[in-house]
Amino acid sequence: MGRASRGKKARNRDHQGEWTATRAAVRASAIRSDSLRLLPGNPWVRAMVSSNINNVLSDMHRxxxxxxxxxxxxxxxxxxxxxGKLGMRPPWPPGPDAVAKWxxxxxxxxxxxGELTVISPSAHAAVMAAAATLxxxxxxxxxxxxxxxxxxxLLVLPEPVVCVNRTGSQxxxxxxxxxxxxxxxxxxxxQYPGVRISTFMDRDGPVQPDDWRxxxxxxxxxxxxLPRLVPDGTYGMRGDRPGTHPSEPSTELLTEKHKELQAALTQASAWRCEPVADIGEWSGGRVEDPDDDFACRYMFAFWRLxxxxxxxxxxxPSAPQGPRSPGRPHDPxxxxVRLAQQIPAQRPAEAGQGKEVRSYHHRWxxxxxxxxxxxxxxxxxxxIWRGPYIKGPADAPLMLGEKVYVADSH
Incomplete structure (x- = not known):
């Protein structure tokens, strides 16, 4: 199911310090606790989700x-x-508000x-690159x-991923x-075994237009x-390898039909049908998501890697924990999730050829x-994927050239 979005423009982000597993775990636990405290019964979130569901069902119906x-x-x-793809059983609810409650x-x-998981920036970058090949x-x-x-x-990312949907909203x-x-x-x-994916927007994230504030x-x-994690899009993935069943369409046909459906949903007069490259790269920035399938591609790549x-x-490592408040989940x-190893990027030998040998102080x-x-x-x-192929020494700090996106207040 599609997602609600908020608009913005880009600016550079200041360096916010080195990522550590302990700091990431403490942050993720606090974010989840805040969301569990504020999400149940929140009428504002329910209204947003209901509106989103109504739009998705109406578009599909048309x-x-x-x-x-x-x-x-x-x-x-x-x-x-x-x-039904999300796991809801028929008979279907009478309206979007009942679906939103579910x-x-x-x-x-x-x-x-859900088992709470955090991912390191380098592992996240590898997943992003792998998702780009799908x-x-x-x-x-x-x-x-x-x-x-x-x-x-529940997987908490090291920083928000900014996606641009088919309407240009972010x-x-x-x-x-x-x-x-x-x-x-x-x-x-x-009936088929499946996996339901939920995406959560960052209430305090880089997307902050005036109407959101x-x-x-x-x-x-x-x-x-509003909770720190605001429910956004929901997606259903079939989990019994339907692309390999003799009675099911081939993966190529599934790709073609998916693109036809997305083209109809966007009412595009011209559709870009070039195949996706088998080599994916990630160096930070926004993600173009005209097919509204990035969440599924990211999670597929994450699970497979x-x-x-x-x-x-x-x-x-164990971190000091303060007193637990009522209703706060315990995360023992x-x-x-980190990279198991990195493979140096292949490049032509430069030593002995009259060329200056490069010395990298960061890795990408x-x-x-x-x-x-x-x-x-x-x-x-x-x-499967081969890689990640990473340029630069393993002990150098990771450099992604990341950007965040803020609303144009003018």
């Missing part, structure tokens, strides 16, 4: 009507494609019971039981949540301040290379 679907069946199909209940469940059809290779080691989780995502679901598609008997102030004035062993998962074990994530690896024992191809 597309299906224009595709020739019968009037009576178009709404059922729209609900199945949007709500969605927020799921988000609260993720915040309360086609929509690649996402159909997800094996939930093999790839997703945590059934319910939003900042600070955390992703996920939980296992059963998808209900079109017919009551069409006004909404935050009004919510606070009425006694219902963890399963592949490109990243390693540990617990942070917070997962920390350069690229991830996507391949389909054949596993004879399983008789199947699996999508």
């Amino acid at each position: 597309v299906l009507l224009n595709s020739g679907a019968p009037e009576g069946a178009a709404w059922e199909l729209a609900c199945s494609m949007v709500l 969605q927020l209940d799921q988000d609260v469940l993720i915040l309360r019971s 086609e929509p059809g690649d996402l159909a290779l997800l094996s939930r039981d093999r790839d997703v080691v945590i059934p319910t989780g 939003s900042d995502t600070l955390a992703y949540g996920w939980q296992f679901t059963t998808q209900h598609q079109i017919h009551p008997t069409a 006004a909404a935050v102030a009004q919510a606070r004035a009425t006694g219902h301040p 963890v399963a592949q062993g490109v990243t390693t998962t540990t617990s942070p 074990d917070i997962r920390v 994530p350069v690229r991830m290379h996507k391949v389909r690896q054949w596993y004879p024992s399983a008789q199947e191809h699996r999508l």
